[in-house]
Amino acid sequence: MEKLLLIDGNSLANRAFYATPFMSNSKGVPTNAVFAFVNMLLKITDAEKPGYVLVAFDRKEPTFRHEMYADYKGTRKPMPEELRPQISLIKEVLKEMGVSSYEKAGVEADDIIGTATRKYGVNNIIVTGDKDSFQLVNETTSVYFTKKGISDTEVYTAENFKEKTSILPRQIIDLKALMGDSSDNIPGVPGVGEKTAYALLSQYGTVENLYEHVNELTGKLREKIIDGKEKCLLSKVLATIDLNVDMDLPLEELKFTMPLPKKAKLKFAELEFRALTNKAEIYANEEEVSAEEREYADIPEKVAVTDSAVISDLIKKQVAVSFGEDVSVSDGNKEYVIPVKKSFFDEGFNYDDAVKMLRPLFENENGSVIVYSRKKTEYLLAEYGIGLKSKTEDISLQKYIADFSGKEERENEVILLYKLPENFPAYSLYKLNGILHGMLEKNNQLSLYYDIELPLAKVLYDMETAGFRVDETIIRELNEKYKAVLTKISEKIYSLAGEVFNVNSPKQLGRILFEKLNLYHGKKKKDNYSTSADVLESIYDDHEIVPYILRYRHISKLNSTYVEGFLPLIDKRTGLIHTVFNQTLTTTGRLSSKEPNLQNLPIRDEEGKEIRRFFVPSDSDHILVGADYSQIELRLLAHFSGCDKLIEAYKNGDDIHSSTAAEVFGVPITEVTKEMRRKAKAVNFGIIYGISEYGLAKNIKISPKEAKT
Amino acid sequence: MEKNVEFAHKNGYVSTIFGRKRVMRDINSPNYNLRSFSERAAMNMPLQGSSADIIKIAMIRVYNRLRDENLNSKLILQVHDELVIDTLKSEQPLVEKILKEEMEGAAELKVPLVADVYSGRNLSEAK
Numbered sequence: 001m002e003k004l005l006l007i008d009g010n011s012l013a014n015r016a017f018y019a020t021p022f023m024s025n026s027k028g029v030p031t032n033a034v035f036a037f038v039n040m041l042l043k044i045t046d047a048e049k050p051g052y053v054l055v056a057f058d059r060k061e062p063t064f065r066h067e068m069y070a071d072y073k074g075t076r077k078p079m080p081e082e083l084r085p086q087i088s089l090i091k092e093v094l095k096e097m098g099v100s101s102y103e104k105a106g107v108e109a110d111d112i113i114g115t116a117t118r119k120y121g122v123n124n125i126i127v128t129g130d131k132d133s134f135q136l137v138n139e140t141t142s143v144y145f146t147k148k149g150i151s152d153t154e155v156y157t158a159e160n161f162k163e164k165t166s167i168l169p170r171q172i173i174d175l176k177a178l179m180g181d182s183s184d185n186i187p188g189v190p191g192v193g194e195k196t197a198y199a200l201l202s203q204y205g206t207v208e209n210l211y212e213h214v215n216e217l218t219g220k221l222r223e224k225i226i227d228g229k230e231k232c233l234l235s236k237v238l239a240t241i242d243l244n245v246d247m248d249l250p251l252e253e254l255k256f257t258m259p260l261p262k263k264a265k266l267k268f269a270e271l272e273f274r275a276l277t278n279k280a281e282i283y284a285n286e287e288e289v290s291a292e293e294r295e296y297a298d299i300p301e302k303v304a305v306t307d308s309a310v311i312s313d314l315i316k317k318q319v320a321v322s323f324g325e326d327v328s329v330s331d332g333n334k335e336y337v338i339p340v341k342k343s344f345f346d347e348g349f350n351y352d353d354a355v356k357m358l359r360p361l362f363e364n365e366n367g368s369v370i371v372y373s374r375k376k377t378e379y380l381l382a383e384y385g386i387g388l389k390s391k392t393e394d395i396s397l398q399k400y401i402a403d404f405s406g407k408e409e410r411e412n413e414v415i416l417l418y419k420l421p422e423n424f425p426a427y428s429l430y431k432l433n434g435i436l437h438g439m440l441e442k443n444n445q446l447s448l449y450y451d452i453e454l455p456l457a458k459v460l461y462d463m464e465t466a467g468f469r470v471d472e473t474i475i476r477e478l479n480e481k482y483k484a485v486l487t488k489i490s491e492k493i494y495s496l497a498g499e500v501f502n503v504n505s506p507k508q509l510g511r512i513l514f515e516k517l518n519l520y521h522g523k524k525k526k527d528n529y530s531t532s533a534d535v536l537e538s539i540y541d542d543h544e545i546v547p548y549i550l551r552y553r554h555i556s557k558l559n560s561t562y563v564e565g566f567l568p569l570i571d572k573r574t575g576l577i578h579t580v581f582n583q584t585l586t587t588t589g590r591l592s593s594k595e596p597n598l599q600n601l602p603i604r605d606e607e608g609k610e611i612r613r614f615f616v617p618s619d620s621d622h623i624l625v626g627a628d629y630s631q632i633e634l635r636l637l638a639h640f641s642g643c644d645k646l647i648e649a650y651k652n653g654d655d656i657h658s659s660t661a662a663e664v665f666g667v668p669i670t671e672v673t674k675e676m677r678r679k680a681k682a683v684n685f686g687i688i689y690g691i692s693e694y695g696l697a698k699n700i701k702i703s704p705k706e707a708k709t
Numbered sequence: 710m711e712k713n714v715e716f717a718h719k720n721g722y723v724s725t726i727f728g729r730k731r732v733m734r735d736i737n738s739p740n741y742n743l744r745s746f747s748e749r750a751a752m753n754m755p756l757q758g759s760s761a762d763i764i765k766i767a768m769i770r771v772y773n774r775l776r777d778e779n780l781n782s783k784l785i786l787q788v789h790d791e792l793v794i795d796t797l798k799s800e801q802p803l804v805e806k807i808l809k810e811e812m813e814g815a816a817e818l819k820v821p822l823v824a825d826v827y828s829g830r831n832l833s834e835a836k
Contacts, residue, residue: 028734028735401729443730445728445730447728448728448729452766452769453765456765459768462772462783463785463787466785466795467785468793469795471831587731588731588758588761589729589762589765591761591765591787598788612831612832613831613833614831614832615793615833616830616831617795617796621797621798622798623796623798623801623830624794624795624796624828624829624831624832625782625793625804625826625827626786626791626792626793626794626808626826626828627791627792627805627812627826628789628790628791629760629763629764629791629812629822629824630823631823632760632764632822633757635820635821635823636726636756637756638819639818639819639820640713640755640756642819647819650821651820651821
């Protein structure tokens, strides 16, 4: 028999919301419940393969139950602010996934589900976190009850129901009539709890039968049952799911098919559900849905390239190039695809021949080629001996400047985000160039793009490929030294702790510090003590061991990141390290780099100096020449504040912190004390690094109010 | 600096001297912690962002100058506010001059930009 999956939308959304950490997309739209909901839905449909799916929702209008009993659900807390918008988002997502949802004024999701289970003559699977639905269980209806979170479900069927609950499905109603339900504010019989309710039901079956035999009861219980009769019968009606909701919903409309339509993918991309967008197997084959895609974008004609003449003809135009499984080129009208062989027997070109076909485009100094990432393209072309001499447009940089989402994105993600056809990547890049240029122009950011970020991509490529030399002998020496230092510090730590333990284990460290040495531990998280730097700083003076631990950690981190960490990064053939710069990662616009991360290289302290000794010239004919900006952020502070005195101080070459102190404390610069200068310095850096008044006050030991002025 | 915050409250973003923007979506949040975090970020992003812009401009200028003057020395490192060139010894005086000129000329501020030049057989000596 066909299967119908029935989902209590509100119940599941609620579970999804509380079971997952809060999450929002780059536009600030909360999305955690939506994400978890969709995953749950996909998991169940994958496991059960239902032919039909219906998601039922509650509505905000009062239901027939409220009319009978004004306090119905009166104890419900209002929906959290972050969840409310997600309910309508879930409905939007369901629509794009081709999943039916239904709601009706005056009835609850339960009633819709209940009616559906008795309407279509199919096998029903109900998914809910609400035990009310248990009353619906019968030969053709089972309940997936979400216990904890959303993935932990328990299945209730006609076969196992009695065993699991010791009553029959319809007795759920009687149970509630007797014991009530605090979550729905159903009163039940005052004074009757769960245990009594079960006992009564096992003897009398239903509440009606109970009242027929009420004289068999004795004492207090008899009194309670008799006094509570009205409430009991009202409760029974309230707890009974309506199986006869008038709904015009033919089974055909509930049809559900996998894979999902492409528009679902676009919706996921919009919500920035990267994991879902990248699950290729859940979406319908590209060609099959091109009709639906046409709703979102005009689709270009696809031309399979058979010889290089086609490409050479494009040399006079601006073109976009995308390197995917195939190599494609677009002039904004057509998508020219150079098919790449996936196996020996395939039609098409070898990958290197396909790429080499593009040589005339990239080596044409008068040409202009749009690519997703200039730097990555240059690497790829270099592999095939092709130079990058044409002008380029870099979509990733345009996007970073004009519409930064807060995280790195891949080519297909950006294409989907702008609702462009993913299976026409070159055409989409061409369109993106137009769209993003429009945004750059509107934001007055063309110069930032053309004068800074785009030319920088070339500079970074050359820096990366040039690499830098490090002296491996010195690295190994320092590694030995650090290991010895760490051993020495840990011995000191063991003797202070009175035992040997693993300093790197937060758990063992927590036990030593907070149980054995009884130091102040702040908040415990799930039975674990925090041994974060913040916590250790706060007890710095409380025990001699703490400074040693901080020291241990510092050296250990340096060693693993910059000393030992450097060794595998050295190119065995050349002895050079090639860092990788990332130009599109930070919100401030700073560059970042990895392997190694140069931006975190310690500079000021002794250790920093030792690490800087590794960096050496390429050979004995060379020498390192460097320069660094003096107080660039303070100068910018002076520039932005427009403060005449600061500007004057810089022009005169005065000490800037003394000048600030003179200004803040209202004394002539000659009378500024060391203490004043120290505070002024903290103020200056506080502003640059965004320290709050409280943080600032703490750092320089003044009141927050004083700090604010 | 208060101007930056005020601007952010009104427009929902702040920007650097060179037009780099950062959207501050929590700047008017009713949640005190989120809001004050954004307000502080609104204060310092123009500083950190502008300094990022400036070092990038300096990199391009130095790179172009080395290329235009046909030098063999290469820009190899950028660390914080510091640029390092692997310099052919015969080119050292010229490279030092180029670094200083191009870094200090990277932007016109109301105050002078100053770059301190050094050299050595390793990066520690060089400082």
